[in-house]
Amino acid sequence: MTNSQPQILSIDEYHNLADRGFFKEDEAVELVEGTLVQMAPIGQDHAACLRALLEDLPVFVAQRALVQTQEAIVLNENTEVQPDFAILAYADDYYRARLPQASEVLLAIEIADELSLEYDRAIKQPLYARAGISDYWIFNLNDKYLEIYSEPDELSPGKFGYRTKRIPFINEAIPLPGFPDSLLSLTKIFPE
Template identity: 45%
Template sequence: MTLATAKRFTIEEYHRLIELGFFPEGDRTELIQGEAIQMVSKGKPHAVCCSLLIRELSKLLEDRATIRCQDPITLPNHSEPEPDFTLVRNREDNYLSHHPMPDDILLVIEIADSSLDYDRLVKLPLYAEAGISDYWIVNLLEKQLEIYTTPYQKSTGTFDYRQKQVKLPNETTPIPGVEGVSLDLTRVFPIILP
């Protein structure tokens, strides 16, 4: 009996498919370990949180780092995810020559409601394997910020982060890689009115 296997793409093949129009314009797809994955659509709380984060990060960072919103990053494990936010080192070419790679990345942020399991079970080990030192999940379901640091490889061969810290919506947290700058979480979590 022969089992069917999925075709896995290299990053170059994935880019070629995009150029050929294989994915319709506006189609939210990302490459995860060689597989083209359809991203879930965003609900209102996710969209509002995204807007609030753009506003706050722009004010706080000014030009000390580049803020990328739902743009690709290139990882060595045949992956090109599109995190909700990536804070990267400033570059003269503004990443026109290539998408940011792990050495360029200060922080990856995912906003999670319906995608919470995916962000924890798929994205987290993916970012840890790539050596991304700081990963945040803005957990809208449990109204908390999950901060993951210090990636490592487990004895089983899988990847994870050694440290997890939880911040509540009434707290502040320093922004990794940007000296002396903290994010006030009261300005990030959407207020849901009755």
């Protein structure tokens, strides 16, 4: 009799697979609750949004926090994800010795298109909330607006999410959480 249960991987086992060349060089994979998840490919709109944010985010948080793009953060012992952007608590060593932990993530940002929107809402959002990440943004490229989530909580037994969801107007300039002097123009991200 064979075991039909999928194997739940730890982060160490996941890293061991990567070190042994299990993944192709251009393969984008996340570890979610011990399961390998193939990430959606990046389209033109997604790439343009990445570039626009990459131009502004590092300037907004310079020398007060760190910005990383599409790099790993650890949410728990068997979940390591790669948000499109993470604004991290400042670390003098730039997290050279270890991966950033959920408690060090000030803002997680996903850029979502038709391939990834449901995943970012249904899977990533509760993961980030359960990990205690205080602020989560989804740049919704389908509907051309920003979804701002805050106040993570256990909304019902075992079900995590955010108590507050806000969708600003397209012509607003939005401050980054914790950086009220930074104003991100949404018209730059979602041009007419």
